[in-house]
Amino acid sequence: MPFRFFAADPDSDDESSVAAPTTNENTSDPGDAAPFLPPVLHPLSTLLPTLPPNIAYNFAPTVPLLPRRAVFDTEMQLKTSDTQLSDLGDHDIRRRIYEGGLKSWECSIDLATYLSDTITTIPSKTLELGCGSALPSLMLFRKMLEEKKGGTIVLADYNLDVLKLVTLPNLVLVWGVHKGLIKGEEKGDFDAHELFSAEAFEKELKEAGIEVVFMEGAWGGDMNQLLGETVEGGKFDLVLGSETIYEPETAGRFTDVVLEAVVENGKALVAAKKIYFGVGGGVDDFVKDVEGRGSYSCHMVRDFKSAGVNREIVEVVRK
Template sequence: MATNTSFQLFSSSKDKPSLGLGFLESSEPQLPPPPPSVEVLSSEVSSSVKYTVEPVNLDGLTLLKGRVSTKEVLGLPNSDLVPGIYEGGLKLWEGSLDLVKALRSEIQNGCLSFEGKRVLELGCGHGLPGIFACLESAAEVHFQDFNAEVLRCLTIPNVNANLLEKAKPETVSEVRFFAGDWGEIHQLLPHARESEINLTSSSEHGQASAYDVILMAETIYSISAQRNLYGLIKKCMNQPNGVVYLAGKKHYFGVGGGTRQFLSMLEKEGVMAATLVTEVADGSSNVREVWKLSYK
């Protein structure tokens, strides 16, 4: 287990992320165009899909999460993902749990506070990290996923289940939900528009308009999607004081992505610094990591 260890990022001339939408490189068939970006209202929660609540214990912290059928929600056979159609949001990935644990540790160590902050969770799926931010008195928490169906059938019910039972009435966060592709969703996110314009500005107006904390777990598995993801982070992140907490596997075998490949891309641009918050090497799965990103 490593804690708050600085890491000298590495780069390689052969690491050239594709700008296309393919899950792999050019050998993959071209994917369909992404769905339009939309805001999904809390009132749009699905009543036609069976939703079963289950507890998740995270070292003494208990959160609630739902279980739904991929076939029932999307008309697809149970699958981790279908590139360009369904990006895995109905499955509870290990990185999401690692991220919640890391955030809790950061708070306990005095390195992080959500109180009064604007928070964005990208690729949220179940939304447990964003839900944790709500429970820690964030002012606003916005959840983004590729699929609107995931938000209606899983994320919104999960948020409701946790906040109705656990949130303090005087500190209830404003929650909103957005579906769409990372290359386009910034046009809809409330706090991305002005921060995109003021990316190089240090004005108070530019800082006030952006997200203070961005959370994401298991979002960097596809090399071809990483550049859009990084571009979105820069459009959304408060400068200079915003932070990103990224959880993922060191390498995603078979698809080319991973935390180290993503960090290599960041190092090449030289805008952000990265600090390793925790590493999970339990011997039962690929090595998993949580990183903290901030402007240099």
């Protein structure tokens, strides 16, 4: 039986029906895993030609609601394409191959709503690690468009396919809502072939001072080095991560990148479950690792109690 991180119906419109992992049937020993993918930078202009001509969407239960590409639409495209993720089968995670970015995760919804509630000044430079559907960053992108405020957003996910199939379409859908091309709060289809122009989209973002950059690959020193070549000093006012610390093997690598990427007066916000049963990670281990390094402090800024596993958002700052 494959490791199941959550048990949502893949064809369901309710992608928020996720639960903490309850099985210890994790994948094979780390020594048997595929090598980590090296980080690679992808400018917006290089990914826009991959946008599907039609995007089926629904709305994530964030506050306010954010549009996102429907899972069934992504899966249909995967079935008809020859990509690294075409043969996932019923796996929700395959270590060092696929880390779950095709679906929206519970904590990303938490973090997106928290940002909507608390952000009064849009950060000039934002990094989201393990972005997947990128709901937290998209909440900031929505605010940028509404307030006509510029800034740079770097969206990093382990898989290029995720960036193409989910992250980019979601970015365009948020823009579509802003432009009035998507109305109401019901699911539907966005005709990108008729309603979207890559050239006009890039021009509009440039005039607004908004830069969006994509990055694939594994967390680690190589990613920090590439971030340094992408954004001045490789430092960000805000670093985001949701459902990124469930795997002990990679949680330390995530923490390395976060702490190196946060500018001196900046902060990181990490949304996660209190504990990931059967996997080994969780908020307490993350906080212990961060504070054990001596120069940083953590505190919980919001918690979510449920019948299942409690969820928290932790803020990380330099002392």
